[in-house]
Amino acid sequence: MPLSEQEQRLLDEMERHLMQNDADVVSAQRDGRSLSYRNIVYGTILVLVGIGGLLGGVVTQLVIVGVVGFVAMLAGVILAVTPIRAEAPEAKKKKEPTPKGSSSGSFMDRMNDRWDRRQGDH
Template sequence: MPLSEEELRLLEQMERALSEEDPKFANTLRGTALRRAQRRQAIAAGAVLAGGIAILMSGVVTEVWLLGVLGFLVMLASASTGLSALRGHPPVVPSSRATRLGRVSLLERAEHRWRRRRGQGW
């Protein structure tokens, strides 16, 4: 059911009043601060990725394989961080915190399903 013109006008007035009263809270509700933080994180990950490429190439040129492996690991970590920031996924949280927040890992879900099936007589 769409809002009437009167309701839309009242909603816009409430949004303006909220923005004037507490702009930080209004930005949080809009999600602009979160998107800005994710964009900064993706840009930083891109810079670290470029550094990882430089380390990798230095290892190849100087024939120090340990330096090449280190560069590859830096590239892998920064690419993972950058992609998760671009996709908008939250960073990985520890298992105990994840269960409190309602997030369950794939292994924990599989274990829960297995126990449920065993209890049902499968």
């Protein structure tokens, strides 16, 4: 079904705004958190050991070995994907306090507020 002229204009405008703000999204900081390559490697090794334990438990029909293998796999995945807090310079540590009402509300309400603030800047 083809779009009407108004819908097409709105879609084009949204695409332009997305392209303008795309650099903001890519360069946005993640609260000083990043993945540790060491944790990814250790987590991967733990997952592989857990798979071995799970398969060993299935082959030997020992339930406890399979459960321990599964828990090791789960711990490995959690270890691999958990970000670590990087030390930030002093300038970055001094952040403006956020208003108390900003954390309340639904996700969509916060996104709509952010969109309205961005549109007010242009």
